[in-house]
Amino acid sequence: MIKAFYNANIITGENKEVINSGKGYILFNNDNGKIIDIGENFEEKASSLVYDETFNLKGNWILPGLINGHVHIMRNGSAHPDALIKNESMEMITLHALKNAKEHLDIGVTSVRDLGSTGLTTLAVRDAVKTGLFDAPSISSCGTPLIMTGGHFRTGKEVDGEDEVRKGTRQLLKQGVDVVKLFATGGIYSEGEEPGSPQLTKEEIQVAVEEAHKKNIPVACHAQGLTGIYNCLHAGVDTIEHAIYADEKALELFVTQGTFMVPTMVAMVRIAEGKEYGIPEYAVEKAKVVVETHFSMLEKAVEYGVKIATGTDAGSPCNPPEDLFKELEIMKQAGMSELDVIEASTSVAAEAINFKDRGVLRKGAYADMLVVNSNPLDDIKHLKEQNMVIKNGEIIKNN
Ligand SMILES: [Zn+2]
Structure with missing residues:
Protein backbone atom coordinates (compact mmCIF):
# COMPACT_ATOMS: atom_id res chain seq x y z
CA MET A 1 0.00 0.00 0.00
CA ILE A 2 1.31 3.43 -0.95
CA LYS A 3 0.95 6.20 1.61
CA ALA A 4 1.38 9.91 0.93
CA PHE A 5 2.47 12.35 3.63
CA TYR A 6 1.88 15.93 2.49
CA ASN A 7 1.86 19.51 3.76
CA ALA A 8 5.05 18.78 5.64
CA ASN A 9 8.45 20.34 6.19
CA ILE A 10 11.20 17.87 5.33
CA ILE A 11 14.79 17.48 6.48
CA THR A 12 16.32 14.92 4.12
CA GLY A 13 19.24 14.14 6.46
CA GLU A 14 21.95 14.74 3.86
CA ASN A 15 23.69 17.65 2.11
CA LYS A 16 21.84 20.10 4.36
CA GLU A 17 18.72 19.75 2.19
CA VAL A 18 15.57 21.13 3.82
CA ILE A 19 12.07 21.79 2.43
CA ASN A 20 10.65 24.41 4.81
CA SER A 21 7.69 25.70 2.79
CA GLY A 22 5.29 23.43 4.66
CA LYS A 23 4.38 21.98 1.26
CA GLY A 24 6.71 18.97 1.14
CA TYR A 25 5.45 15.45 0.44
CA ILE A 26 6.76 11.90 0.62
CA LEU A 27 5.23 8.82 -1.01
CA PHE A 28 6.28 5.47 0.38
CA ASN A 29 5.35 1.85 0.06
CA ASN A 30 5.07 -0.44 3.06
CA ASP A 31 5.33 -3.55 0.85
CA ASN A 32 8.99 -3.00 -0.05
CA GLY A 33 9.62 -0.44 2.70
CA LYS A 34 10.96 2.15 0.29
CA ILE A 35 10.38 5.82 -0.54
CA ILE A 36 8.78 6.20 -3.98
CA ASP A 37 8.84 9.96 -4.37
CA ILE A 38 9.71 13.09 -2.45
CA GLY A 39 9.02 16.67 -3.47
CA GLU A 40 6.97 19.81 -3.01
CA ASN A 41 3.40 20.94 -3.83
CA PHE A 42 1.55 17.64 -3.56
CA GLU A 43 -1.86 19.11 -4.36
CA GLU A 44 -0.71 20.39 -7.75
CA LYS A 45 0.83 17.05 -8.69
CA ALA A 46 -1.70 14.75 -7.01
CA SER A 47 -3.55 13.85 -10.21
CA SER A 48 -0.37 12.42 -11.75
CA LEU A 49 0.71 10.48 -8.63
CA VAL A 50 -0.37 7.00 -7.58
CA TYR A 51 -1.19 6.39 -3.91
CA ASP A 52 -3.72 4.63 -1.69
CA GLU A 53 -3.87 6.74 1.45
CA THR A 54 -3.06 10.36 2.35
CA PHE A 55 -1.98 12.01 5.59
CA ASN A 56 -2.15 15.79 5.89
CA LEU A 57 0.78 16.59 8.19
CA LYS A 58 -0.28 20.23 8.63
CA GLY A 59 3.20 21.68 8.74
CA ASN A 60 4.81 18.98 10.90
CA TRP A 61 8.45 18.10 10.28
CA ILE A 62 9.64 14.84 8.69
CA LEU A 63 13.19 13.64 9.01
CA PRO A 64 14.95 10.28 8.72
CA GLY A 65 14.60 7.94 11.70
CA ILE A 353 27.74 1.95 10.43
CA ASN A 354 27.75 0.93 6.77
CA PHE A 355 23.96 1.00 6.30
CA LYS A 356 23.13 1.73 2.68
CA ASP A 357 19.90 3.58 1.85
CA ARG A 358 19.11 4.42 5.45
CA GLY A 359 19.51 7.69 7.33
CA VAL A 360 18.34 9.71 4.32
CA LEU A 361 15.02 10.66 2.76
CA ARG A 362 15.36 10.19 -0.96
CA LYS A 363 13.74 8.16 -3.71
CA GLY A 364 14.71 4.49 -3.30
CA ALA A 365 15.87 4.78 0.31
CA TYR A 366 14.13 2.88 3.11
CA ALA A 367 11.16 4.74 4.56
CA ASP A 368 12.59 5.06 8.09
CA MET A 369 11.09 8.33 9.29
CA LEU A 370 10.21 10.47 12.21
CA VAL A 371 7.41 13.06 12.27
CA VAL A 372 7.77 15.78 14.91
CA ASN A 373 5.52 18.72 15.84
CA SER A 374 7.94 21.63 15.76
CA ASN A 375 11.02 22.65 13.85
CA PRO A 376 14.04 20.76 15.27
CA LEU A 377 16.30 23.26 13.48
CA ASP A 378 15.07 25.89 15.97
CA ASP A 379 15.73 23.65 18.94
CA ILE A 380 17.10 20.12 18.85
CA LYS A 381 14.89 19.28 21.86
CA HIS A 382 11.88 19.30 19.50
CA LEU A 383 13.02 15.87 18.30
CA LYS A 384 11.42 14.48 21.46
CA GLU A 385 7.93 15.70 20.47
CA GLN A 386 7.20 12.86 18.09
CA ASN A 387 3.90 12.29 16.31
CA MET A 388 4.93 9.29 14.27
CA VAL A 389 7.70 6.74 13.93
CA ILE A 390 7.91 4.86 10.63
CA LYS A 391 10.23 1.91 10.02
CA ASN A 392 10.55 0.26 6.60
CA GLY A 393 7.36 2.05 5.55
CA GLU A 394 5.29 0.72 8.49
CA ILE A 395 3.82 3.24 10.89
CA ILE A 396 5.08 1.95 14.25
CA LYS A 397 3.83 4.81 16.40
CA ASN A 398 1.07 7.32 15.61
CA ASN A 399 0.08 9.67 18.41
ZN1 LIG B 1 30.35 0.61 24.29
Whole structure:
Protein backbone atom coordinates (compact mmCIF):
# COMPACT_ATOMS: atom_id res chain seq x y z
CA MET A 1 0.00 0.00 0.00
CA ILE A 2 1.31 3.43 -0.95
CA LYS A 3 0.95 6.20 1.61
CA ALA A 4 1.38 9.91 0.93
CA PHE A 5 2.47 12.35 3.63
CA TYR A 6 1.88 15.93 2.49
CA ASN A 7 1.86 19.51 3.76
CA ALA A 8 5.05 18.78 5.64
CA ASN A 9 8.45 20.34 6.19
CA ILE A 10 11.20 17.87 5.33
CA ILE A 11 14.79 17.48 6.48
CA THR A 12 16.32 14.92 4.12
CA GLY A 13 19.24 14.14 6.46
CA GLU A 14 21.95 14.74 3.86
CA ASN A 15 23.69 17.65 2.11
CA LYS A 16 21.84 20.10 4.36
CA GLU A 17 18.72 19.75 2.19
CA VAL A 18 15.57 21.13 3.82
CA ILE A 19 12.07 21.79 2.43
CA ASN A 20 10.65 24.41 4.81
CA SER A 21 7.69 25.70 2.79
CA GLY A 22 5.29 23.43 4.66
CA LYS A 23 4.38 21.98 1.26
CA GLY A 24 6.71 18.97 1.14
CA TYR A 25 5.45 15.45 0.44
CA ILE A 26 6.76 11.90 0.62
CA LEU A 27 5.23 8.82 -1.01
CA PHE A 28 6.28 5.47 0.38
CA ASN A 29 5.35 1.85 0.06
CA ASN A 30 5.07 -0.44 3.06
CA ASP A 31 5.33 -3.55 0.85
CA ASN A 32 8.99 -3.00 -0.05
CA GLY A 33 9.62 -0.44 2.70
CA LYS A 34 10.96 2.15 0.29
CA ILE A 35 10.38 5.82 -0.54
CA ILE A 36 8.78 6.20 -3.98
CA ASP A 37 8.84 9.96 -4.37
CA ILE A 38 9.71 13.09 -2.45
CA GLY A 39 9.02 16.67 -3.47
CA GLU A 40 6.97 19.81 -3.01
CA ASN A 41 3.40 20.94 -3.83
CA PHE A 42 1.55 17.64 -3.56
CA GLU A 43 -1.86 19.11 -4.36
CA GLU A 44 -0.71 20.39 -7.75
CA LYS A 45 0.83 17.05 -8.69
CA ALA A 46 -1.70 14.75 -7.01
CA SER A 47 -3.55 13.85 -10.21
CA SER A 48 -0.37 12.42 -11.75
CA LEU A 49 0.71 10.48 -8.63
CA VAL A 50 -0.37 7.00 -7.58
CA TYR A 51 -1.19 6.39 -3.91
CA ASP A 52 -3.72 4.63 -1.69
CA GLU A 53 -3.87 6.74 1.45
CA THR A 54 -3.06 10.36 2.35
CA PHE A 55 -1.98 12.01 5.59
CA ASN A 56 -2.15 15.79 5.89
CA LEU A 57 0.78 16.59 8.19
CA LYS A 58 -0.28 20.23 8.63
CA GLY A 59 3.20 21.68 8.74
CA ASN A 60 4.81 18.98 10.90
CA TRP A 61 8.45 18.10 10.28
CA ILE A 62 9.64 14.84 8.69
CA LEU A 63 13.19 13.64 9.01
CA PRO A 64 14.95 10.28 8.72
CA GLY A 65 14.60 7.94 11.70
CA LEU A 66 17.48 8.53 14.11
CA ILE A 67 20.51 6.24 14.23
CA ASN A 68 22.39 5.39 17.40
CA GLY A 69 25.84 4.28 16.26
CA HIS A 70 26.98 2.80 19.56
CA VAL A 71 24.69 0.78 21.81
CA HIS A 72 24.72 -2.43 23.85
CA ILE A 73 21.25 -3.90 23.63
CA MET A 74 21.95 -6.71 26.09
CA ARG A 75 22.17 -4.04 28.82
CA ASN A 76 19.19 -1.95 29.89
CA GLY A 77 20.89 1.29 30.96
CA SER A 78 19.91 0.96 34.63
CA ALA A 79 22.45 1.73 37.38
CA HIS A 80 23.62 -1.90 37.37
CA PRO A 81 22.98 -3.24 33.87
CA ASP A 82 25.39 -6.15 34.18
CA ALA A 83 23.91 -7.45 37.43
CA LEU A 84 20.63 -8.12 35.63
CA ILE A 85 22.12 -10.50 33.08
CA LYS A 86 24.94 -11.97 35.13
CA ASN A 87 24.55 -15.75 35.43
CA GLU A 88 21.66 -15.69 32.94
CA SER A 89 21.54 -18.16 30.06
CA MET A 90 22.34 -16.99 26.53
CA GLU A 91 18.65 -17.47 25.71
CA MET A 92 17.58 -15.12 28.51
CA ILE A 93 20.21 -12.54 27.53
CA THR A 94 18.85 -12.68 23.97
CA LEU A 95 15.36 -11.88 25.27
CA HIS A 96 16.70 -8.97 27.34
CA ALA A 97 18.47 -7.71 24.19
CA LEU A 98 15.24 -7.88 22.20
CA LYS A 99 13.29 -5.98 24.86
CA ASN A 100 15.96 -3.27 25.07
CA ALA A 101 16.23 -2.98 21.28
CA LYS A 102 12.48 -2.31 21.02
CA GLU A 103 12.85 0.63 23.42
CA HIS A 104 15.13 2.35 20.92
CA LEU A 105 12.45 2.17 18.23
CA ASP A 106 9.83 3.58 20.62
CA ILE A 107 11.81 6.84 20.83
CA GLY A 108 12.34 7.20 17.08
CA VAL A 109 15.62 5.32 16.63
CA THR A 110 15.18 3.17 13.53
CA SER A 111 18.75 1.80 13.31
CA VAL A 112 21.37 0.95 15.90
CA ARG A 113 24.87 -0.49 15.84
CA ASP A 114 25.50 -2.85 18.72
CA LEU A 115 29.17 -2.76 19.72
CA GLY A 116 29.41 -5.57 22.20
CA SER A 117 27.37 -8.41 23.53
CA THR A 118 28.03 -11.98 24.44
CA GLY A 119 27.99 -15.04 22.18
CA LEU A 120 25.53 -14.87 19.32
CA THR A 121 22.80 -13.05 21.28
CA THR A 122 22.58 -9.77 19.36
CA LEU A 123 23.17 -11.50 16.03
CA ALA A 124 20.03 -13.55 16.73
CA VAL A 125 18.05 -10.43 17.60
CA ARG A 126 19.35 -8.73 14.46
CA ASP A 127 18.18 -11.65 12.32
CA ALA A 128 14.78 -11.85 14.04
CA VAL A 129 14.19 -8.16 13.34
CA LYS A 130 15.37 -8.50 9.75
CA THR A 131 12.97 -11.41 9.22
CA GLY A 132 10.13 -9.23 10.51
CA LEU A 133 9.41 -11.27 13.65
CA PHE A 134 9.50 -8.15 15.83
CA ASP A 135 9.33 -4.38 15.50
CA ALA A 136 12.72 -3.05 16.56
CA PRO A 137 15.43 -0.95 14.92
CA SER A 138 17.56 -2.43 12.15
CA ILE A 139 20.66 -3.70 13.92
CA SER A 140 24.28 -3.73 12.85
CA SER A 141 26.00 -6.12 15.23
CA CYS A 142 29.62 -6.90 16.10
CA GLY A 143 28.58 -10.04 17.97
CA THR A 144 31.33 -10.64 20.55
CA PRO A 145 34.14 -8.05 20.64
CA LEU A 146 37.81 -9.01 20.64
CA ILE A 147 39.80 -8.03 23.73
CA MET A 148 43.27 -8.77 25.08
CA THR A 149 43.32 -11.32 27.90
CA GLY A 150 41.84 -9.50 30.88
CA GLY A 151 40.87 -6.55 28.67
CA HIS A 152 38.12 -3.96 29.12
CA PHE A 153 34.98 -5.71 27.84
CA ARG A 154 34.84 -8.66 30.18
CA THR A 155 32.52 -10.84 28.09
CA GLY A 156 34.64 -10.30 24.97
CA LYS A 157 36.71 -13.01 23.33
CA GLU A 158 40.31 -12.93 24.56
CA VAL A 159 42.94 -12.87 21.84
CA ASP A 160 46.68 -12.25 22.25
CA GLY A 161 49.18 -11.87 19.44
CA GLU A 162 48.60 -11.47 15.75
CA ASP A 163 47.73 -15.12 15.06
CA GLU A 164 44.98 -15.22 17.66
CA VAL A 165 43.58 -11.90 16.46
CA ARG A 166 43.55 -13.22 12.90
CA LYS A 167 41.76 -16.39 13.95
CA GLY A 168 39.34 -14.46 16.18
CA THR A 169 38.48 -12.01 13.42
CA ARG A 170 37.95 -14.78 10.89
CA GLN A 171 35.65 -16.59 13.32
CA LEU A 172 33.56 -13.43 13.75
CA LEU A 173 33.33 -12.98 9.99
CA LYS A 174 32.19 -16.61 9.71
CA GLN A 175 29.46 -15.88 12.27
CA GLY A 176 28.21 -13.08 10.02
CA VAL A 177 29.02 -9.96 12.03
CA ASP A 178 28.38 -6.55 10.42
CA VAL A 179 31.35 -4.90 12.10
CA VAL A 180 34.40 -6.12 14.04
CA LYS A 181 34.81 -4.47 17.45
CA LEU A 182 38.16 -4.22 19.22
CA PHE A 183 39.39 -2.67 22.44
CA ALA A 184 42.55 -0.58 22.09
CA THR A 185 42.56 0.85 25.63
CA GLY A 186 41.14 0.40 29.10
CA GLY A 187 37.95 2.12 30.12
CA ILE A 188 35.89 3.63 32.87
CA TYR A 189 33.68 0.81 34.06
CA SER A 190 36.28 -1.94 34.66
CA GLU A 191 38.04 -1.92 37.98
CA GLY A 192 41.83 -1.83 38.07
CA GLU A 193 42.55 -0.32 34.66
CA GLU A 194 42.92 3.19 33.27
CA PRO A 195 41.12 4.66 30.25
CA GLY A 196 44.52 5.82 29.06
CA SER A 197 46.30 2.48 29.13
CA PRO A 198 46.76 0.70 25.79
CA GLN A 199 45.37 -2.83 25.40
CA LEU A 200 45.40 -4.53 21.97
CA THR A 201 48.57 -3.39 20.16
CA LYS A 202 48.81 -1.54 16.85
CA GLU A 203 50.02 -4.74 15.16
CA GLU A 204 47.10 -6.74 16.56
CA ILE A 205 44.59 -4.08 15.46
CA GLN A 206 46.19 -4.00 12.01
CA VAL A 207 45.64 -7.74 11.56
CA ALA A 208 41.96 -7.40 12.45
CA VAL A 209 41.58 -4.52 9.98
CA GLU A 210 43.32 -6.52 7.24
CA GLU A 211 41.04 -9.55 7.72
CA ALA A 212 37.79 -7.57 8.14
CA HIS A 213 38.44 -5.37 5.13
CA LYS A 214 38.99 -8.43 2.92
CA LYS A 215 35.27 -9.02 3.38
CA ASN A 216 34.33 -5.33 3.29
CA ILE A 217 33.45 -5.41 6.96
CA PRO A 218 34.37 -2.25 8.89
CA VAL A 219 36.29 -2.17 12.17
CA ALA A 220 35.21 -0.18 15.22
CA CYS A 221 37.67 0.34 18.01
CA HIS A 222 37.18 1.50 21.59
CA ALA A 223 40.01 3.94 22.31
CA GLN A 224 40.08 6.47 25.14
CA GLY A 225 43.79 7.18 25.78
CA LEU A 226 46.08 8.84 23.25
CA THR A 227 48.43 5.90 22.52
CA GLY A 228 45.46 3.67 21.81
CA ILE A 229 43.87 6.33 19.61
CA TYR A 230 47.06 6.59 17.54
CA ASN A 231 47.28 2.79 17.33
CA CYS A 232 43.76 2.76 15.86
CA LEU A 233 44.43 5.62 13.45
CA HIS A 234 47.68 4.09 12.21
CA ALA A 235 46.09 0.66 11.87
CA GLY A 236 43.32 2.13 9.69
CA VAL A 237 40.18 1.33 11.69
CA ASP A 238 36.93 2.80 10.38
CA THR A 239 35.35 4.23 13.52
CA ILE A 240 36.95 5.22 16.82
CA GLU A 241 34.70 5.07 19.87
CA HIS A 242 34.96 7.63 22.72
CA ALA A 243 38.33 9.19 21.68
CA ILE A 244 38.53 11.08 24.99
CA TYR A 245 42.19 12.06 24.88
CA ALA A 246 42.55 12.70 21.12
CA ASP A 247 44.99 15.60 20.64
CA GLU A 248 45.19 18.05 17.75
CA LYS A 249 47.48 15.83 15.68
CA ALA A 250 45.17 12.88 16.15
CA LEU A 251 42.17 15.00 15.11
CA GLU A 252 44.04 16.02 11.96
CA LEU A 253 44.57 12.34 11.20
CA PHE A 254 40.86 11.65 11.70
CA VAL A 255 40.17 14.29 9.05
CA THR A 256 42.81 13.28 6.50
CA GLN A 257 42.00 9.57 6.79
CA GLY A 258 38.23 10.06 6.93
CA THR A 259 37.99 8.09 10.18
CA PHE A 260 34.65 8.46 11.94
CA MET A 261 34.48 9.45 15.59
CA VAL A 262 31.64 8.21 17.79
CA PRO A 263 32.20 10.21 20.97
CA THR A 264 29.44 8.78 23.27
CA MET A 265 29.62 11.84 25.52
CA VAL A 266 26.60 11.05 27.66
CA ALA A 267 28.02 7.70 28.82
CA MET A 268 30.82 9.36 30.80
CA VAL A 269 28.54 12.14 32.07
CA ARG A 270 26.05 9.62 33.48
CA ILE A 271 28.72 7.56 35.23
CA ALA A 272 30.28 10.72 36.69
CA GLU A 273 26.85 11.68 38.11
CA GLY A 274 26.05 8.16 39.20
CA LYS A 275 27.32 7.93 42.77
CA GLU A 276 23.86 8.40 44.28
CA TYR A 277 22.56 5.52 42.15
CA GLY A 278 25.22 3.19 43.46
CA ILE A 279 27.62 3.18 40.50
CA PRO A 280 30.92 1.93 41.97
CA GLU A 281 33.20 4.62 43.38
CA TYR A 282 36.18 3.67 41.14
CA ALA A 283 34.07 4.21 38.01
CA VAL A 284 32.55 7.50 39.23
CA GLU A 285 36.00 8.87 40.05
CA LYS A 286 37.49 7.86 36.69
CA ALA A 287 34.54 9.37 34.80
CA LYS A 288 34.79 12.66 36.72
CA VAL A 289 38.43 12.96 35.64
CA VAL A 290 37.65 12.62 31.92
CA VAL A 291 34.39 14.57 31.44
CA GLU A 292 35.94 18.00 30.89
CA THR A 293 38.77 16.73 28.66
CA HIS A 294 36.23 14.78 26.63
CA PHE A 295 34.08 17.87 26.08
CA SER A 296 36.97 20.09 24.97
CA MET A 297 38.15 17.29 22.67
CA LEU A 298 34.69 17.25 21.04
CA GLU A 299 34.70 21.04 20.62
CA LYS A 300 38.06 20.76 18.81
CA ALA A 301 36.88 17.81 16.73
CA VAL A 302 33.89 19.90 15.56
CA GLU A 303 36.19 22.82 14.75
CA TYR A 304 38.59 20.56 12.80
CA GLY A 305 35.75 19.02 10.77
CA VAL A 306 36.09 15.44 12.03
CA LYS A 307 33.27 13.20 10.78
CA ILE A 308 31.19 12.77 13.93
CA ALA A 309 28.54 10.07 14.10
CA THR A 310 26.03 9.99 16.93
CA GLY A 311 26.32 7.19 19.47
CA THR A 312 25.57 7.02 23.18
CA ASP A 313 26.84 3.68 24.52
CA ALA A 314 23.17 3.11 25.47
CA GLY A 315 22.77 0.31 27.97
CA SER A 316 25.81 1.34 30.00
CA PRO A 317 25.18 2.45 33.63
CA CYS A 318 22.40 5.06 34.00
CA ASN A 319 22.30 5.42 30.21
CA PRO A 320 18.90 4.28 28.81
CA PRO A 321 17.97 4.69 25.11
CA GLU A 322 16.28 8.10 25.62
CA ASP A 323 19.60 9.61 26.71
CA LEU A 324 20.21 9.96 22.99
CA PHE A 325 18.44 13.31 23.30
CA LYS A 326 20.92 14.40 25.96
CA GLU A 327 23.78 13.37 23.64
CA LEU A 328 22.31 15.54 20.87
CA GLU A 329 22.19 18.53 23.22
CA ILE A 330 25.83 18.00 24.19
CA MET A 331 26.81 17.85 20.50
CA LYS A 332 25.00 21.14 19.97
CA GLN A 333 26.77 22.70 22.96
CA ALA A 334 30.12 21.59 21.49
CA GLY A 335 29.55 23.79 18.45
CA MET A 336 27.51 21.76 15.97
CA SER A 337 24.43 23.37 14.40
CA GLU A 338 21.05 21.67 14.79
CA LEU A 339 21.30 20.51 11.18
CA ASP A 340 24.82 19.12 11.78
CA VAL A 341 23.53 17.22 14.81
CA ILE A 342 20.63 15.78 12.78
CA GLU A 343 22.94 14.72 9.93
CA ALA A 344 25.37 13.17 12.44
CA SER A 345 22.40 11.13 13.67
CA THR A 346 21.12 10.18 10.20
CA SER A 347 23.23 10.13 7.01
CA VAL A 348 26.64 10.40 8.70
CA ALA A 349 25.76 7.70 11.22
CA ALA A 350 24.41 5.50 8.40
CA GLU A 351 27.71 5.82 6.55
CA ALA A 352 29.69 5.13 9.75
CA ILE A 353 27.74 1.95 10.43
CA ASN A 354 27.75 0.93 6.77
CA PHE A 355 23.96 1.00 6.30
CA LYS A 356 23.13 1.73 2.68
CA ASP A 357 19.90 3.58 1.85
CA ARG A 358 19.11 4.42 5.45
CA GLY A 359 19.51 7.69 7.33
CA VAL A 360 18.34 9.71 4.32
CA LEU A 361 15.02 10.66 2.76
CA ARG A 362 15.36 10.19 -0.96
CA LYS A 363 13.74 8.16 -3.71
CA GLY A 364 14.71 4.49 -3.30
CA ALA A 365 15.87 4.78 0.31
CA TYR A 366 14.13 2.88 3.11
CA ALA A 367 11.16 4.74 4.56
CA ASP A 368 12.59 5.06 8.09
CA MET A 369 11.09 8.33 9.29
CA LEU A 370 10.21 10.47 12.21
CA VAL A 371 7.41 13.06 12.27
CA VAL A 372 7.77 15.78 14.91
CA ASN A 373 5.52 18.72 15.84
CA SER A 374 7.94 21.63 15.76
CA ASN A 375 11.02 22.65 13.85
CA PRO A 376 14.04 20.76 15.27
CA LEU A 377 16.30 23.26 13.48
CA ASP A 378 15.07 25.89 15.97
CA ASP A 379 15.73 23.65 18.94
CA ILE A 380 17.10 20.12 18.85
CA LYS A 381 14.89 19.28 21.86
CA HIS A 382 11.88 19.30 19.50
CA LEU A 383 13.02 15.87 18.30
CA LYS A 384 11.42 14.48 21.46
CA GLU A 385 7.93 15.70 20.47
CA GLN A 386 7.20 12.86 18.09
CA ASN A 387 3.90 12.29 16.31
CA MET A 388 4.93 9.29 14.27
CA VAL A 389 7.70 6.74 13.93
CA ILE A 390 7.91 4.86 10.63
CA LYS A 391 10.23 1.91 10.02
CA ASN A 392 10.55 0.26 6.60
CA GLY A 393 7.36 2.05 5.55
CA GLU A 394 5.29 0.72 8.49
CA ILE A 395 3.82 3.24 10.89
CA ILE A 396 5.08 1.95 14.25
CA LYS A 397 3.83 4.81 16.40
CA ASN A 398 1.07 7.32 15.61
CA ASN A 399 0.08 9.67 18.41
ZN1 LIG B 1 30.35 0.61 24.29
